[in-house]
Amino acid sequence: MSPRNTIAESRRTRQRIIDRSVAIASVDGLAGLTIGRLAIDLSMSKAGVLGHFGTKEALQLAALERASAMFTSLVWEPAAALPPGLTRLQAVCEAWIAFLDTERAEFPGGCLFTAASVEFDGHTGPVRDTVARLLTVWRRRLVSELRYAVEAGELPSGADPEQIVFELVGLYLNLNQSIQLFGDTTAPARTRHALARLLGTDQPRAD
Amino acid sequence: MSPRNTIAESRRTRQRIIDRSVAIASVDGLAGLTIGRLAIDLSMSKAGVLGHFGTKEALQLAALERASAMFTSLVWEPAAALPPGLTRLQAVCEAWIAFLDTERAEFPGGCLFTAASVEFDGHTGPVRDTVARLLTVWRRRLVSELRYAVEAGELPSGADPEQIVFELVGLYLNLNQSIQLFGDTTAPARTRHALARLLGTDQPRAD
DNA sequence: CCTACCGATCGGTAGG
DNA sequence: CCTACCGATCGGTAGG
Numbered sequence: 001m002s003p004r005n006t007i008a009e010s011r012r013t014r015q016r017i018i019d020r021s022v023a024i025a026s027v028d029g030l031a032g033l034t035i036g037r038l039a040i041d042l043s044m045s046k047a048g049v050l051g052h053f054g055t056k057e058a059l060q061l062a063a064l065e066r067a068s069a070m071f072t073s074l075v076w077e078p079a080a081a082l083p084p085g086l087t088r089l090q091a092v093c094e095a096w097i098a099f100l101d102t103e104r105a106e107f108p109g110g111c112l113f114t115a116a117s118v119e120f121d122g123h124t125g126p127v128r129d130t131v132a133r134l135l136t137v138w139r140r141r142l143v144s145e146l147r148y149a150v151e152a153g154e155l156p157s158g159a160d161p162e163q164i165v166f167e168l169v170g171l172y173l174n175l176n177q178s179i180q181l182f183g184d185t186t187a188p189a190r191t192r193h194a195l196a197r198l199l200g201t202d203q204p205r206a207d
Numbered sequence: 208m209s210p211r212n213t214i215a216e217s218r219r220t221r222q223r224i225i226d227r228s229v230a231i232a233s234v235d236g237l238a239g240l241t242i243g244r245l246a247i248d249l250s251m252s253k254a255g256v257l258g259h260f261g262t263k264e265a266l267q268l269a270a271l272e273r274a275s276a277m278f279t280s281l282v283w284e285p286a287a288a289l290p291p292g293l294t295r296l297q298a299v300c301e302a303w304i305a306f307l308d309t310e311r312a313e314f315p316g317g318c319l320f321t322a323a324s325v326e327f328d329g330h331t332g333p334v335r336d337t338v339a340r341l342l343t344v345w346r347r348r349l350v351s352e353l354r355y356a357v358e359a360g361e362l363p364s365g366a367d368p369e370q371i372v373f374e375l376v377g378l379y380l381n382l383n384q385s386i387q388l389f390g391d392t393t394a395p396a397r398t399r400h401a402l403a404r405l406l407g408t409d410q411p412r413a414d
Numbered sequence: 415c416c417t418a419c420c421g422a423t424c425g426g427t428a429g430g
Numbered sequence: 431c432c433t434a435c436c437g438a439t440c441g442g443t444a445g446g
Contacts, residue, residue: 010431013431026329027329029325029326031236031239034424034425035424035426036423044432046425046426047426047428047432047434048431048432050425050426051431054426055425055426056425056426109329110325110329117384117387117388118236118317118321118326118384119236119325119326121316121317121384121387122233122234122315122387132388135384135388163400163401166381166385166394166397166398166401167377167378167381167401169381170374170376170378170380170381170382171374171377172377173377173380174373174374174376174380175377177328177342177376177380180324180325180329181324181335181338181339181342182343187373190369191373193370194370194373194377217415241439241440241441242441242442243439243440243441251415252416252417254415254416254417254442254443254444255415255416256415257441257442258415261442262441262442263440263441263442
């Protein structure tokens with residue numbers, strides 16, 4: 001009478017654990033995520049949960065990977081087929097706003113990467129390294145898109161892609177805070193307005 | 208042979224506990240702050256630590272209050288005597304950069320308010336309320352300063368103080384992340400550059 | 415401000 | 431995937 005499942009069932013269980021982990025970590029952080037809480041939520045034993053990952057750190061990394069895959073599929077991939085430069089960048093920026101906007105069931109407590117960044121920036125180890133790597137990859141993609149836009153003449157030749165990305169990332173950090181802490185429903189519009197000014201798409205720009 | 212201290216000594220002990228709490232919470236968060244850790248760091252008993260506050264939540268609130276007092280004395284007060292408007296705002300902005308810059312022993316893990324905001328934005332209760340109240344007060348002060356600047360003609364009459372503060376806060380959130388997660392030493396300069404553009408102090412501005 | 419203690423929960427393991 | 435268990439630590443209390 002072993003309750004041992006088939007490989008397919010085991011994979012499904014693993015996915016369920018990770019999905020739940022992402023949701024919990026979005027609210028309580030990756031450190032606040034506990035095996036016992038997961039076991040209760042999923043009606044499993046603690047050993048059953050932990051057996052899929054071995055350690056809590058491996059579970060945290062799996063949650064980060066999954067959140068990263070969600071971000072990629074929701075923010076980057078829909079824009080992938082668009083022409084590079086400002087057009088594609090604006091599509092990414094709009095999808096990113098939707099990603100952070102409320103009523104998203106997958107991240108009830110807000111952006112997991114922002115939370116994990118703040119939670120682990122004072123520590124060393126694989127979790128911190130993974131968060132830093134993901135954020136760096138995304139910042140670089142934005143810089144690349146802006147470089148293309150400058151070369152294509154969509155932005156003034158003096159525009160500094162790294163500087164623009166610095167300001168752009170700040171907008172999204174504040175968008176997340178405005179939504180999660182203040183429930184500010186005007187924040188998406190404020191973000192769009194700032195983006196238009198930052199990218200020079202609000203009005204023709206003197207070069 | 209009671210080790211009971213005088214009132215003055217008790218107050219000093221309380222200050223030591225709070226100072227240490229701010230430093231720990233800066234790295235591990237207000238939730239990651241534990242009585243046992245404090246007791247070890249301060250060579251006290253857990254009961255001795257907790258006796259000053261009663262509950263962990265009261266300790267968290269005391270740490271927030273103390274951090275708030277530090278922010279006020281380091282960022283707002285030095286600029287208080289300056290003329291209102293852009294002059295005073297720029298002094299505040301510069302002090303705020305210094306506040307977030309590394310090698311500040313009081314906040315080894317970065318801005319406690321940003322950390323607490325992310326940590327508690329998915330919860331209810333006094334800690335979340337206090338964080339939200341502090342951030343709201345500071346945002347309002349910035350808006351007031353900008354309103355004055357607009358009325359004084361230091362900014363174009365069409366400038367939107369709320370919008371500018373939205374963008375300004377994002378810069379500081381990203382400054383904190385850039386310093387703490389990436390150790391990016393160019394971040395303060397990038398912040399100054401963005402501020403100059405945001406406040407129109409980089410060049411005379413067509414109204 | 416201490417010692418001594420409480421029940422609850424933590425991450426993790428043994429063995430099946 | 432389970433039961434049963436481990437030592438450690440959590441916030442907090444009693445009593446002095």
